Structures are given as C-alpha cells and as structure tokens.
Amino acid sequence: MAQMNLLQAINNALDTVMAENDRAVCFGEDVGHFGGVFRATSGLQDKYGKNRCFNTPLVEQGVIGFANGLAAQGSTPIAEIQFADYIFPAFDQIVNESAKFRYRSGNEFDVGKLTIRTPYGGGIAGGLYHSQSPEAYFAHTPGLKVVVPRNPYQAKGLLLASIRDDNPVVFFEPKRLYRASVGEVPEEDYQLPLGKAEVVQQGSDITLLAWGAQMEIVEKAAELASADDISCEIIDLRTILPWDIETVANSVTKTGRFVVSQEAPLTAGFASEIAATIQQECFLHLEAPIARVCGMDTPYPLALEKEYVADHLKIYEAIKNSMTY
Amino acid sequence: MFDVTLSFKVNKKEKAMNTDIYNESPVVHQPAFIDGHSVEIPILKILKQDGSIYENAIMPEIDQELATKTYKTLAFHRVLDERMVAAQRQGRISFYMAALGEEAASVGGAAGLKDQDMIMAQYREQGALMFRGFSLENFMNQMFSNEQDLGKGRQMPIHYGSNELNYMTISSPLGTQIPQAAGYAYGQKMQGLDAVTICYFGEGAASEGDFHAGLNMAAVHQSPVIFFCRNNGYAISTPSDEQYMGNGIASRGVGYGMKTLRIDGNDILAVIAAVQLAREYAVKEGKPVLIEAMSYRLGAHSTSDDPSGYRTREEEAKWQEHDPILRMKNWMLAQGWWDEAQETTLFEKLRDEVLAAVKVSEKIDKPPVEDLITDVYDQAPPLLQSQFEQLKEHIKKYPDAYPFTAGRIK
Numbered sequence: 191m192a193q194m195n196l197l198q199a200i201n202n203a204l205d206t207v208m209a210e211n212d213r214a215v216c217f218g219e220d221v222g223h224f225g226g227v228f229r230a231t232s233g234l235q236d237k238y239g240k241n242r243c244f245n246t247p248l249v250e251q252g253v254i255g256f257a258n259g260l261a262a263q264g265s266t267p268i269a270e271i272q273f274a275d276y277i278f279p280a281f282d283q284i285v286n287e288s289a290k291f292r293y294r295s296g297n298e299f300d301v302g303k304l305t306i307r308t309p310y311g312g313g314i315a316g317g318l319y320h321s322q323s324p325e326a327y328f329a330h331t332p333g334l335k336v337v338v339p340r341n342p343y344q345a346k347g348l349l350l351a352s353i354r355d356d357n358p359v360v361f362f363e364p365k366r367l368y369r370a371s372v373g374e375v376p377e378e379d380y381q382l383p384l385g386k387a388e389v390v391q392q393g394s395d396i397t398l399l400a401w402g403a404q405m406e407i408v409e410k411a412a413e414l415a416s417a418d419d420i421s422c423e424i425i426d427l428r429t430i431l432p433w434d435i436e437t438v439a440n441s442v443t444k445t446g447r448f449v450v451s452q453e454a455p456l457t458a459g460f461a462s463e464i465a466a467t468i469q470q471e472c473f474l475h476l477e478a479p480i481a482r483v484c485g486m487d488t489p490y491p492l493a494l495e496k497e498y499v500a501d502h503l504k505i506y507e508a509i510k511n512s513m514t515y
Numbered sequence: 516m517f518d519v520t521l522s523f524k525v526n527k528k529e530k531a532m533n534t535d536i537y538n539e540s541p542v543v544h545q546p547a548f549i550d551g552h553s554v555e556i557p558i559l560k561i562l563k564q565d566g567s568i569y570e571n572a573i574m575p576e577i578d579q580e581l582a583t584k585t586y587k588t589l590a591f592h593r594v595l596d597e598r599m600v601a602a603q604r605q606g607r608i609s610f611y612m613a614a615l616g617e618e619a620a621s622v623g624g625a626a627g628l629k630d631q632d633m634i635m636a637q638y639r640e641q642g643a644l645m646f647r648g649f650s651l652e653n654f655m656n657q658m659f660s661n662e663q664d665l666g667k668g669r670q671m672p673i674h675y676g677s678n679e680l681n682y683m684t685i686s687s688p689l690g691t692q693i694p695q696a697a698g699y700a701y702g703q704k705m706q707g708l709d710a711v712t713i714c715y716f717g718e719g720a721a722s723e724g725d726f727h728a729g730l731n732m733a734a735v736h737q738s739p740v741i742f743f744c745r746n747n748g749y750a751i752s753t754p755s756d757e758q759y760m761g762n763g764i765a766s767r768g769v770g771y772g773m774k775t776l777r778i779d780g781n782d783i784l785a786v787i788a789a790v791q792l793a794r795e796y797a798v799k800e801g802k803p804v805l806i807e808a809m810s811y812r813l814g815a816h817s818t819s820d821d822p823s824g825y826r827t828r829e830e831e832a833k834w835q836e837h838d839p840i841l842r843m844k845n846w847m848l849a850q851g852w853w854d855e856a857q858e859t860t861l862f863e864k865l866r867d868e869v870l871a872a873v874k875v876s877e878k879i880d881k882p883p884v885e886d887l888i889t890d891v892y893d894q895a896p897p898l899l900q901s902q903f904e905q906l907k908e909h910i911k912k913y914p915d916a917y918p919f920t921a922g923r924i925k
Contacts, residue, residue, distance in 0.1 A: 259700075
C-alpha cells in the first residue's frame with residue numbers, strides 16, 4: 191500500500207474514475223493545467239486532455255449550472271468550488287436545481303452523476319472567508335447527499351462512492367488535513383459506503399461524534415479522558431445527509447452519554463439536528479444532557495481563531511461535565 | 516457529425532487575438548468614450564403581415580409538410596391557451612400561462628431543429644413541446660396534477676417535461692436553465708453527437724446572474740447551444756426599458772464573443788431561418804449562438820395578473836396587428852397550402868378535443884401517496900421511509916382529512 195496525503199488520495203480517486211469512465215469530467219477555477227489551488231487535480235489535464243479537465247471562468251453559479259446540465263445529459267461531472275466559503279453564488283443551482291432535478295421531473299431527468307468537491311473548514315489562519323463549514327445549509331435540502339472524509343483512506347473510498355452514487359453529492363474536503371494527514375491508501379479501486387457512520391474506537395462510558403477534520407480533535411480529547419479512566423466510544427459520521435441514525439443511537443443506548451462536536455457555529459448546525467434525534471431515540475438511556483461542542487455564533491475569526499474553535503480541551507471539558515452530571 | 520478533437524481546439528488566430536487585441540486597437544491620445552449603443556444590430560424579417568415575402572429575402576428550408584405541421588401546431592397552441600385560461604377562470608385548474616402573440620418563437624424554434632436536439636425552455640415555450648408531439652392528454656394530465664402526469668403531480672401547471680421528446684422539465688427559478696444548457700451541449704459535443712441544445716429565456720431572465728454565467732461558460736467552453744431570447748417587452752409588469760439600458764439582449768452576445776442575430780419574433784419564417792442557420796453553425800463549429808426574437812406578450816404574464824394595471828389598450832391593439840399566427844395563415848393561403856374551410860374545420864376540431872380532454876383529465880385520481888417520497892433520491896433513505904410510515908398511520912387515523920389518499924393506502 192502507498193503512503194498518501196489527503197490531496198494525493200483525492201487525486202488518485204479522480205484519476206481512477208477518469209480512467210474507467212471517459213465521460214467523467216473535472217473542472218472548476220484553476221483546476222486545469224495548474225491542477226487546482228490545492229493541486230487536487232494535478233496532472234489530470236495532461237493525462238486526459240483539456241476537454242475533460244479544464245479551467246472555468248470565475249463564476250461559481252456557472253460552474254454548478256454547467257455541471258447540472260452535463261449530469262442531466264448523462265456525463266459524470268466532478269465540479270470543484272475552490273473554497274466552500276465561495277459556494278454561495280451557486281447555492282440556487284445546488285439547492286433549487288441539483289437537489290430537485292429528479293423529483294420535479296417525476297424521474298424523467300436527473301443529475302445523479304453530479305459530484306461537487308469543495309475544501310472546507312478552519313485551522314489554517316484563513317479568516318472568515320477561507321474557513322467556513324457550511325454543511326448544515328446543504329443538509330437542510332432533501333435530494334442532496336453530503337459527505338465529509340476524515341483522512342486519506344476515507345477520502346479516496348468515499349469520493350469514489352460519491353462519484354458513482356446515483357444522487358448529487360456535495361463532498362466537503364477538510365483542507366487543514368490536505369497535506370497534514372498522511373496514511374496508507376490502496377492504489378486499487380475501492381469504495382466506502384455512503385450513509386454509514388463508522389465506530390473508530392470502541393468504548394463504554396460516553397459516545398463522541400464528529401466528522402471530517404474535527405475527528406482528530408475529538409480523538410485528542412478522548413486521549414485526555416482516557417487518562418482519567420473515561421472510556422470513549424468515537425464515531426465518525428462520514429455522511430451528513432442522509433445520516434446514520436442507527437449506529438449513533440446504538441452507541442448512545444450503550445454508553446448513555448453523548449458529546450457531538452462540529453467546527454461550524456452552534457446555532458442550527460448539524461450537531462443540533464443530531465442532538466434532537468438522539469434525544470428522541472435514546473431518551474430513557476441518557477444519563478446526562480447531550481452536549482454540543484461547536485464553533486461560536488460569530489463569523490469565523492482570524493487573530494482569535496484559537497479561542498474560537500471547538501478544540502480538544504473544550505471537548506474534554508464537555509466529556510467530564512457529562513460524566514459528573 | 517463533426518470531428519470532436521478538432522472542434523475543441525482553439526483557433527490559433529483567435530488565441531493570438533485574445534492576448535494581442537489591445538495592441539491591434541486604434542490608439543488615441545485624448546480620452547473619449549465609445550458609445551454604449553455603438554453596435555448596430557440589424558433585424559431579420561422575411562414574412563410580411565399580409566403573407567407576402569420581403570424582396571430579396573432568403574427563405575428557410577420549408578416544404579408544405581413542415582409548413583402545415585407548423586401551422587397546425589400554432590393553431591393547437593392558440594386553442595389550448597384560450598381554453599385553459601378559461602378553465603382556470605372556472606376554477607378547474609390553479610394556474611396557467613398563455614403565450615398569446617408570441618407563439619412563433621417556440622413553435623418556429625422546434626421547427627428549425629431536429630428531434631434529437633435538447634430543448635431547455637423557461638416556461639412559456641409549450642409550443643416547442645407541442646411541435647415535438649406531446650399529446651393533449653399529457654398536457655392535460657400535467658395541468659390537473661393527476662396520477663398520469665409524467666411529473667407525478669409535483670409542479671404547478673405548465674411545468675412540462677419529457678425525456679422521450681428531449682424537452683427538459685421546466686423549473687420555476689428564472690434563468691437556471693441557461694448555464695445548464697451550456698453544460699448539456701458540452702456533453703452532446705463530447706459524445707460527438709449530431710445534436711445541439713436550444714435554451715429559451717425572456718429578456719427579464721437575461722438580468723439574472725445565470726444568464727451571464729451561462730453565456731460566458733458556453734462561449735469559453737465552446738458548447739453548441741442556441742440561446743434564444745424571447746424579448747416580449749415585459750417581465751410580469753416591468754417593461755423592458757426598466758429592465759436594461761443596452762441595445763436589447765443581442766448586444767450582450769457581442770460582449771461574450773458570440774455569433775448573434777436579432778429577428779422579428781412574430782415572423783415564423785424568420786424564426787425558422789434563424790434557428791436553422793444557428794443549428795448548422797453550432798454543430799459545424801461547435802460553438803454557441805445568441806438569437807434575440809423581438810415580440811410582444813399580448814396576454815397576461817399568467818392567470819395571476821392583469822395587464823390593464825400596467826399598460827394601455829392602445830399599446831396592445833398595436834401589437835394585435837402583428838399576430839404571428841394570422842401572418843403565417845396569410846402566407847399559407849397565398850401558397851395555396853391552406854384554405855378557409857380547412858381553417859374552420861381545424862379550429863372547431865381542436866376546441867372540441869380540448870374540452871373533451873379537460874373532462875377526462877380532471878376526473879383522474881391524484882397521484883398515490885407513495886409519490887411523496889419517490890425520486891427525492893434514487894432510493895428513499897431510512898429516515899424518509901420511517902417518516903412515510905408515520906404519515907400513513909396518521910392518514911389512517913384521520914381519513915376524512917385526507918380524502919385523496921385515505922382509501923388508497925397500501
């Protein structure tokens with residue numbers, strides 16, 4: 191098995207799809223010869239030609255509109271939005287078009303072959319317009335799937351599954367981990383299931399849930415807790431929409447305590463949706479209130495990023511509070 | 516069929532132009548504007564209102580068969596619109612949008628295309644779908660949102676769509692189909708198909724960001740799209756002189772480096788000629804074209820508005836004299852391809868058929884409750900399935916409140 195960072199794993203997945211499917215097309219701002227500002231599409235234009243990997247004009251609504259049309263036509267568009275912070279000009283095309291294409295036509299047409307890749311998240315001194323985690327906006331839209339990988343192995347397997355899934359998928363890539371996260375990734379083709387959470391660490395006292403780059407933070411908090419003899423069960427949600435209620439509910443039923451953490455601001459974040467559902471599913475098993483450890487309800491800061499984020503210490507405190515409730 | 520690899524290549528000379536264009540411009544040494552209306556745009560007219568042809572006009576490719584089919588489609592369009600506006604007034608359907616006075620744009624557009632070409636319409640182009648052969652029953656079932664509607668009763672009346680007839684299902688948000696057409700046509704070209712995409716929109720929708728995004732994407736990526744603007748003078752109540760300051764929509768084609776032509780939208784022969792020319796160019800060169808058809812929306816925007824609040828009877832009367840259907844009829848009569856007896860018979864038959872179809876479709880059941888959750892995804896996820904089970908239990912508990920579905924729960 192090869193060692194890859196998260197970008198290389200993404201690049202490898204795209205290469206895999208473009209090699210097997212000559213109707214797969216990658217495009218976005220600076221995606222062509224340059225290979226994207228993070229280099230996720232590096233080398234693909236040389237390998238597959240300018241018709242299948244290309245730069246677009248600087249117009250996000252155009253990129254996704256074009257992608258919707260291509261997908262409806264039967265091609266496999268993999269569109270990149272350079273930063274998730276800049277996805278909003280394309281919000282209408284995603285929420286009103288991609289998500290509703292099949293439903294509104296009675297299945298006469300669909301854009302199931304569409305995948306939108308976009309880097310999200312903070313921790314890179316990117317300030318308010320290079321750090322956002324907008325997954326909850328999209329999770330509120332039936333018809334979309336929303337997927338977030340936590341490491342290179344997950345990124346390749348989940349991206350391949352997203353591209354081949356017959357529904358439009360918004361694939362959020364944790365950009366803080368692009369080069370920081372390195373791991374073993376098979377060269378060969380494999381897929382990881384969408385809509386399935388993964389228990390990454392078994393435990394008995396408390397369930398911790400997160401996704402994407404926040405997984406690493408939660409794991410660090412669990413290590414601190416472990417020194418206090420608190421046994422944490424850690425779950426990676428992986429797919430935000432549709433999410434795996436069963437895996438999370440089973441775990442919380444077992445542990446009786448639950449902390450969910452996200453990078454995005456607290457209010458109306460996806461953690462709130464999870465908390466409401468788990469409260470309903472596991473009410474009689476809960477030993478303490480469900481805790482949400484999230485970003486604060488402010489725009490994403492710059493100089494005070496460290497104070498703002500849902501870091502391992504805040505999660506550790508939430509774990510202890512839950513244990514002693 | 517054209518060579519895909521070749522047609523995607525950037526023309527060397529054009530490439531050089533892109534970087535050297537400023538050097539090739541005339542140089543001046545005193546500041547001076549160029550005028551915002553400096554591009555002069557001719558308007559193509561072939562057919563006069565009396566049915567005669569302008570001198571030196573070049574006719575589109577049209578024989579008696581195509582002409583008759585086109586005329587019969589126009590007649591069907593007029594009758595269906597008339598009857599369905601009445602049906603809405605009677606409370607039988609919730610909503611309707613007529614295309615009175617501008618039927619030539621949609622019917623002529625389809626007449627200038629081939630069946631394999633994709634039509635991505637805005638909403639007032641039912642004429643193109645009629646030309647393709649969407650049945651009266653299909654129109655009715657969509658408008659009555661019944662269980663035989665291809666769209667499964669999910670969208671308001673007139674949001675038609677048909678995969679079989681290459682007519683993309685209508686979406687209410689304005690202009691979203693414009694960048695989509697650029698992508699759809701790019702895919703057609705990638706596959707090396709002898710096919711283009713026509714994309715309809717109004718002069719109002721051309722103010723949306725998606726218009727600019729879509730035209731630029733199509734121009735840069737060389738998609739064989741025919742962008743067809745129906746400039747009918749009004750966006751609901753807003754006249755075009757409150758919509759833009761430039762020389763119509765056609766002037767923008769020049770800005771995007773796109774072949775552009777403006778036509779008399781009430782002249783069916785000009786519409787067919789323009790679309791035939793545009794199609795030939797788009798397939799051969801693999802590039803987009805912009806057509807601006809000048810017309811007038813003689814009817815209301817929809818059955819939900821009343822034009823007397825924003826324009827005069829005199830203005831409407833002026834445009835009634837440019838009726839595109841009467842114009843084509845006059846030409847058909849002059850050609851000896853049509854006569855008054857045929858006219859009377861056709862219109863009577865169409866009126867009877869439409870009335871009869873209304874009576875059938877309005878009695879067909881609403882879609883089954885299962886259609887609430889199908890097609891959101893390829894398969895309903897577990898949470899949606901459980902919501903559906905809860906709903907069914909609820910309906911069973913209060914059957915009187917849900918009369919359409921209570922007796923049909925499986």
